[in-house]
Amino acid sequence: MTDVSHGVVVTGAARGIGRAVAELYAERGWRVLSADVNLPPVLRGQRRVKADVSTAAGRERIVRAAREMGGVQVLVNNAAFQGAHGSVLDVSERGWARTLGVNLTAPLLLTRALVDLLPRGAAVVNVASVQGLFAEQGNAAYNASKGGLVNLTRAMALDLAPRGLRVNAVAPGAISTEGVLEAIADSENPEQTRRDYEDLHALRRLGTPQEVAKVVYFLGSDEASFLTGAIVPVDGGMTASFMMAGRPV
Ligand code: NAD
Numbered sequence: 001m002t003d004v005s006h007g008v009v010v011t012g013a014a015r016g017i018g019r020a021v022a023e024l025y026a027e028r029g030w031r032v033l034s035a036d037v038n039l040p041p042v043l044r045g046q047r048r049v050k051a052d053v054s055t056a057a058g059r060e061r062i063v064r065a066a067r068e069m070g071g072v073q074v075l076v077n078n079a080a081f082q083g084a085h086g087s088v089l090d091v092s093e094r095g096w097a098r099t100l101g102v103n104l105t106a107p108l109l110l111t112r113a114l115v116d117l118l119p120r121g122a123a124v125v126n127v128a129s130v131q132g133l134f135a136e137q138g139n140a141a142y143n144a145s146k147g148g149l150v151n152l153t154r155a156m157a158l159d160l161a162p163r164g165l166r167v168n169a170v171a172p173g174a175i176s177t178e179g180v181l182e183a184i185a186d187s188e189n190p191e192q193t194r195r196d197y198e199d200l201h202a203l204r205r206l207g208t209p210q211e212v213a214k215v216v217y218f219l220g221s222d223e224a225s226f227l228t229g230a231i232v233p234v235d236g237g238m239t240a241s242f243m244m245a246g247r248p249v
């Protein structure tokens with residue numbers, strides 16, 4: 001397959017995993033539309049759009065830019081709000097609504113808005129989390145949003161199969177994104193916190209954004225042509241063991 005004429009839409013592409021995904025597609029010659037509430041960096045061969053995926057106006061901007069790009073073979077629903085910490089007893093209603101709106105409802109509505117631009121053989125890749133498979137204490141909204149996205153991925157796979165579309169998700173472990181590295185640096189004992197994060201994984205290290213991007217790329221490609229409705233952990237073995245999964249850091 002020559003990738004050169006293909007187009008991909010990546011949400012949340014200003015930094016972290018989304019940015020690594022956009023960079024990988026750009027490197028491999030794809031036309032890339034990076035969408036983010038913060039304007040993404042300029043990459044070669046890439047268009048960018050400032051858009052909040054949780055609003056109808058933001059999604060409309062993405063659809064317009066995708067149409068101008070000339071077609072979409074892959075949609076990567078990656079944008080997420082990770083800021084509403086709190087347990088089931090104290091998470092704010094506002095934080096809950098924002099988390100569900102960005103992480104769960106937006107992938108549904110953006111996919112729906114773009115579906116007529118996706119030809120048979122196209123693919124959607126949702127970026128879920130190990131926290132969609134297991135829960136972390138004190139992070140109820142994020143856990144619920146990612147658990148919802150995991151099963152939404154399966155629902156999308158079933159409902160979009162008649163259109164010849166595949167839908168899969170990745171469930172990353174702890175990845176060395178700016179956000180995770182900042183959280184480690186801001187903790188009381190950064191060295192210990194880093195080790196705690198690393199020890200959640202059988203491979204005893206954090207993953208890199210590029211390692212997640214490569215799996216996203218695979219799921220979106222024809223190499224994965226018989227794969228749909230799958231949730232692929234990219235977690236260094238975290239969820240291979242009940243001893244590691246869900247252990248609070
Ligand atoms: P991040 O917070 O570093 O980046 C997320 C990007 O999404 C940001 O650029 C942000 O501006 C954008 N964004 C947020 N809300 C948006 C909105 N409403 N509309 C458009 N853009 C919006 O995140 P990350 O750590 O790179 O994570 C990327 C994805 O991977 C997320 O879905 C996250 O839940 C998932 N994930 C991350 C990790 C990790 O360890 N970093 C682990 C598991 C899953």
